[in-house]
Amino acid sequence: VAPDHALGVTASETAEAMGGIAAVALIIDSLEVLATRDAYNRAGIFSYDVLRATRRYLAVGPIASAARVLYRYPGVLILTSLQLACGVALLAEFAVPSEHRIALVGATALVGAVIRMLLRARSDLGGEGGDGMLLIVLLSTAATAALAGSGAAWVAASYPAMQLLLAYEAAGIAKLAGAEWRSGQAIVHINRTMLFGNRRVYQSVRGRPRVAATVSRAVIAMECGVPLLIFAGVPGAWAIIAIGLAFHIGVAFMMGLNLFVWCFGSAYPSVLLLAHHVPHLGV
Amino acid sequence: MTIVIVWLVCIAALAVTALLQVQSRRTQRIRAYDVFDLIPFWTFFAPRTLSSDARVLWRERRIDGTLSSWRELIPLERPRFSAVWHPTRRRARVINGPEVGWTLRSMALLEPGDNTILVTSWYLLVLNMVLALPASPLTGARQFIIVTTTEEEDDARNLRPGFLSQWHPTTPSA
Numbered sequence: 178v179a180p181d182h183a184l185g186v187t188a189s190e191t192a193e194a195m196g197g198i199a200a201v202a203l204i205i206d207s208l209e210v211l212a213t214r215d216a217y218n219r220a221g222i223f224s225y226d227v228l229r230a231t232r233r234y235l236a237v238g239p240i241a242s243a244a245r246v247l248y249r250y251p252g253v254l255i256l257t258s259l260q261l262a263c264g265v266a267l268l269a270e271f272a273v274p275s276e277h278r279i280a281l282v283g284a285t286a287l288v289g290a291v292i293r294m295l296l297r298a299r300s301d302l303g304g305e306g307g308d309g310m311l312l313i314v315l316l317s318t319a320a321t322a323a324l325a326g327s328g329a330a331w332v333a334a335s336y337p338a339m340q341l342l343l344a345y346e347a348a349g350i351a352k353l354a355g356a357e358w359r360s361g362q363a364i365v366h367i368n369r370t371m372l373f374g375n376r377r378v379y380q381s382v383r384g385r386p387r388v389a390a391t392v393s394r395a396v397i398a399m400e401c402g403v404p405l406l407i408f409a410g411v412p413g414a415w416a417i418i419a420i421g422l423a424f425h426i427g428v429a430f431m432m433g434l435n436l437f438v439w440c441f442g443s444a445y446p447s448v449l450l451l452a453h454h455v456p457h458l459g460v
Numbered sequence: 461m462t463i464v465i466v467w468l469v470c471i472a473a474l475a476v477t478a479l480l481q482v483q484s485r486r487t488q489r490i491r492a493y494d495v496f497d498l499i500p501f502w503t504f505f506a507p508r509t510l511s512s513d514a515r516v517l518w519r520e521r522r523i524d525g526t527l528s529s530w531r532e533l534i535p536l537e538r539p540r541f542s543a544v545w546h547p548t549r550r551r552a553r554v555i556n557g558p559e560v561g562w563t564l565r566s567m568a569l570l571e572p573g574d575n576t577i578l579v580t581s582w583y584l585l586v587l588n589m590v591l592a593l594p595a596s597p598l599t600g601a602r603q604f605i606i607v608t609t610t611e612e613e614d615d616a617r618n619l620r621p622g623f624l625s626q627w628h629p630t631t632p633s634a
Contacts, residue, residue, distance in 0.1 A: 205545070208547075209545070209546070209547035209549070209550075210547075210550075212547040213547045213548060213550075213551060216550075216551045219588075219592065220588065220589060220592030220593070221551075221589065222534065222551045222554050222585065222589055223551070223554075224585070224588055224589075226588070227581060227584050227585045227588050228581075228585070230581045230584070231581045232495070234495075294496035294497070294498075297495070297496055297497040298495045298496055301497060302550075302553075302554050303549075303550030303551060303553045303554050304497065304550075304553075305550075305553065306500065306501065306502060306504050308497065309497060309499075309500025309501065309502075310500065312496075312497065312498070312500075313500065320466075324462065324466065327462055327463070328462070328463050329462040329463040329465075329466040329467075332463060332466045332467055332470060333466055333470075335470075336470050336473075339470060339474055340474065340477065340500065343474060343477060343478060343502065344500070344502040347478070347481045347502040347503055348502055348503055348504050348506060351481070351502075351503035351504075351506035351507050352505075352506040352507065354506070354507045355506050355507030355508060355509075356507075357507070357508060357509060358506060358507065358509075363505070363506075363509045366509055366510065366511035367505065367509050367510060367511075369511070369512075369610045369611040369612075370510050370511070370512060370513045370610065370611075371513050371536040371537065371538070371609070371611075372510070372513050372536050372552055372553070372556050373505075373510065374611070376611065379611060426543075429542075429543040429544070430543040433538045433542035433543065433546050433549060434546075434549070435542060435543055435544055435545065435546045435549070
């Protein structure tokens with residue numbers, strides 16, 4: 178099998194698939210920001226007039242005045258609208274003939290990544306883990322497009338998978354290090370909050386320490402164990418995708434973290450590509 | 461040659477990401493330089509997780525000295541279909557997030573009369589919102605309080621009061 182051609186799928190096609198799923202995340206995220214645009218004006222929780230004091234380069238210095246135009250209301254909404262346009266374009270590009278598609282997808286993903294980096298440089302308030310994965314996928318898609326046709330393209334296209342496996346492993350180890358998680362109390366604690374909790378889950382685990390501990394340890398085992406499935410090759414990759422998707426959909430319904438499904442889901446095509454190459458890496 | 465460079469970049473980025481998952485003052489200082497958020501944080505809700513909601517309530521004092529009831533600044537209720545559409549998620553996270561949330565929670569530990577909090581950006585962020593709400597000519601001043609709530613055994617919400625701000629004079633809306 179040629180390095181850039183696994184399972185009949187090239188690195189470029191993997192990047193296009195990642196871009197297509199990431200597009201959904203970009204569109205939902207942009208529409209959610211636009212739906213809550215009042216939060217970004219002078220009186221909002223994301224008011225630039227206050228937030229610029231939290232970052233020195235925004236408060237004083239050569240870029241402060243340019244940043245003021247870009248980041249104040251309604252400049253921030255223009256940036257968000259551009260992000261929305263990138264999401265729509267990434268989906269529309271599937272209508273382009275395949276031989277020209279990767280260049281367009283790569284350029285659009287790069288613009289999307291730059292916009293997200295600019296928005297993060299404004300403030301990281303309200304940020305979440307899915308944002309990090311989405312940025313990685315967009316940058317990887319752009320890099321794969323730039324390297325299309327070379328032997329290095331599959332490495333760039335596999336990078337989101339490497340970060341995804343690291344994410345699950347790091348989350349599992351961090352939970353294993355927490356006494357609350359080992360005992361199951363964390364499941365009870367999270368679910369009694371309004372922000373991330375679920376009343377039904379809370380009612381099923383409160384006063385039932387064995388049930389809470391079982392659920393908690395199952396999450397830890399899943400997060401620590403799932404990355405190892407990559408060594409089982411392509412069947413292992415499908416297992417990672419099935420378990421990961423079930424987990425993220427469950428989290429979306431129980432915790433209201435709707436973007437995680439799309440942000441982490443956009444890395445799954447990369448998992449398939451990496452899994453095919455693992456046996457050839459001598460690991 | 462290109463493939464070696466791409467591998468080196470990927471391995472270096474993975475190594476830095478892995479090292480920066482450790483939470484310490486040193487890693488926090490390094491992360492402060494990552495303004496574009498290129499190095500993700502993967503230890504979701506661990507090793508310690510949230511066990512209560514931090515909430516901001518505000519009230520006003522009218523010029524005749526009477527007080528309004530407390531109202532919530534940023535409601536935490538989730539929309540019915542939050543699994544697919546949850547636009548209020550990010551602003552609700554701010555109050556409970558690692559920066560503002562922890563600062564607001566730590567306000568509750570301040571000694572009475574300690575005014576150091578008044579000059580922090582996070583205090584100003586909340587105060588800016590409270591004072592920017594429409595005010596009538598009868599409104600004299602506003603204050604806010606940080607409370608924490610949890611759902612308890614009897615399905616009631618347990619509320620614990622925390623930091624109470626000073627009164628801040630308002631400007632009547634045009």
